[in-house]
Amino acid sequence: xxxxxxxxxxxxxxxxxxxxxxxxxxxxxxxxxxxxxxxxxxxxxxxxxxxxxxxxxxxxxxxxxxxxxxxxxxxxxxxxxxxxxxxxxxxxxxxxxxxxxxxxxxxxxxxxxxxxxxxxxxxxxxxxxxxxxxxxxxxxxxxxxxxxxxxxxxxxxxxxxxxxxxxxxxxxxxxxxxxxxxxxxxxxxxxxxxxxxxxxxxxxxxxxxxxxxxxx
Numbered sequence: 001x002x003x004x005x006x007x008x009x010x011x012x013x014x015x016x017x018x019x020x021x022x023x024x025x026x027x028x029x030x031x032x033x034x035x036x037x038x039x040x041x042x043x044x045x046x047x048x049x050x051x052x053x054x055x056x057x058x059x060x061x062x063x064x065x066x067x068x069x070x071x072x073x074x075x076x077x078x079x080x081x082x083x084x085x086x087x088x089x090x091x092x093x094x095x096x097x098x099x100x101x102x103x104x105x106x107x108x109x110x111x112x113x114x115x116x117x118x119x120x121x122x123x124x125x126x127x128x129x130x131x132x133x134x135x136x137x138x139x140x141x142x143x144x145x146x147x148x149x150x151x152x153x154x155x156x157x158x159x160x161x162x163x164x165x166x167x168x169x170x171x172x173x174x175x176x177x178x179x180x181x182x183x184x185x186x187x188x189x190x191x192x193x194x195x196x197x198x199x200x201x202x203x204x205x206x207x208x209x210x211x212x213x214x215x216x
Contacts, residue, residue: 163196
């Protein structure tokens with residue numbers, strides 16, 4: 001295999017991650033435009049108009065986190081410019097934490113939508129807490145020069161942060177059901193986060209050939 005071919009393969013994962021981020025990021029941009037325009041206030045969007053700051057902050061930070069975070073998984077970029085990885089990491093850590101915490105704030109204080117139920121509430125609380133905790137543990141690990149732990153925890157945090165991308169694929173099949181409600185929505189959204197986390201764990205333990213003993 002030529003070096004050019006190898007380099008292209010190494011960009012495959014970041015490219016797929018960015019592609020997975022596109023739809024939720026576009027939806028977020030649409031929401032920001034909606035909040036800055038004369039859009040009619042409805043029962044479904046009234047909470048965003050009443051308290052726009054958390055959702056705008058969440059959209060901005062999670063967008064940066066997903067796009068720049070995808071580039072952190074490029075081996076060729078790390079080899080050619082290690083300072084990029086470090087500088088981007090210093091920006092991504094606060095972005096990821098703010099994204100997770102603003103998501104938790106919205107879950108706790110925004111009134112639930114029609115298809116939000118108690119199960120989805122607790123899933124979101126667990127995911128947001130898990131994302132913030134993973135980023136913190138990844139930061140602590142790199143301060144201790146524990147590179148393998150750092151990579152593992154940051155991968156877990158990113159997987160949870162990218163949940164909306166996978167949920168774009170999980171939610172449409174619900175339309176095929178004659179009737180669906182809060183349980184089905186919770187299961188579909190939960191599956192999005194679970195799939196991402198499972199893929200991250202598989203990559204950590206197989207593709208990175210990392211001993212499980214050093215991951216926690």
